Amino acid sequence: MFEDRRSKKIIFLAHCIFNQNAVSDGTASHEGTMTELVELINLSGIGVVQMPCPELHCIGLTRGDINGRKRSVTEENSRIRNIMEKETSLVKIKHLIQPVICKIMEYHENGFEIKGIVGINRSPSCGVETTSHDSKEVEGQGVFVTELQNELEKRGLHIPFVGIKGFEPENARATIRSLIGFDRKPDHNSA
Numbered sequence: 624m625f626e627d628r629r630s631k632k633i634i635f636l637a638h639c640i641f642n643q644n645a646v647s648d649g650t651a652s653h654e655g656t657m658t659e660l661v662e663l664i665n666l667s668g669i670g671v672v673q674m675p676c677p678e679l680h681c682i683g684l685t686r687g688d689i690n691g692r693k694r695s696v697t698e699e700n701s702r703i704r705n706i707m708e709k710e711t712s713l714v715k716i717k718h719l720i721q722p723v724i725c726k727i728m729e730y731h732e733n734g735f736e737i738k739g740i741v742g743i744n745r746s747p748s749c750g751v752e753t754t755s756h757d758s759k760e761v762e763g764q765g766v767f768v769t770e771l772q773n774e775l776e777k778r779g780l781h782i783p784f785v786g787i788k789g790f791e792p793e794n795a796r797a798t799i800r801s802l803i804g805f806d807r808k809p810d811h812n813s814a
């Protein structure tokens with residue numbers, strides 16, 4: 624089954640890797656997509672699933688305060704974290720992760736290789752190695768990543784999670800290279 628051109632390899636990416644318009648005010652690192660990463664993954668032949676942006680769904684583009692960008696990033700992130708940890712947000716997050724889990728289960732059960740899940744470090748929602756708390760960047764996960772990982776573990780799925788930062792493109796590329804086991808520079812001379 625599925626013996627056609629598809630690679631049967633999938634990666635799940637944080638929403639804002641493809642859409643910087645979703646990030647909180649003042650924190651976009653790119654105009655649109657994180658081009659370095661998207662280019663690398665495109666060349667690898669791995670299929671991509673873009674996960675939903677939990678903050679956009681739960682508290683909107685302004686994150687509930689049009690003056691958010693006047694605070695430092697970690698201060699604003701910590702304010703956002705406090706909202707994302709409220710019961711009303713957690714209910715929405717649990718709802719949001721269901722389609723993600725459904726897709727992961729479906730690919731897994733049909734023998735596809737899930738390369739990993741890529742979050743955004745320092746984010747109060749999508750941080751993997753670091754998040755924001757008490758106006759500081761600290762070790763730990765964001766609210767969405769914690770919920771997603773817990774739900775996957777409950778189902779016996781141990782998928783690698785890694786975090787990147789858009790403002791550190793070389794580190795981000797190295798992290799993705801290592802996760803997917805692929806590195807090829809784009810051949811701009813090819814016809």
Ligand code: SF4
Pocket residue numbers: 637638639640645646647675676677678679743746748749
């Ligand atoms: S890090 Fe997560 S919550 Fe923040 S913009 Fe990206 S997808 Fe949305």
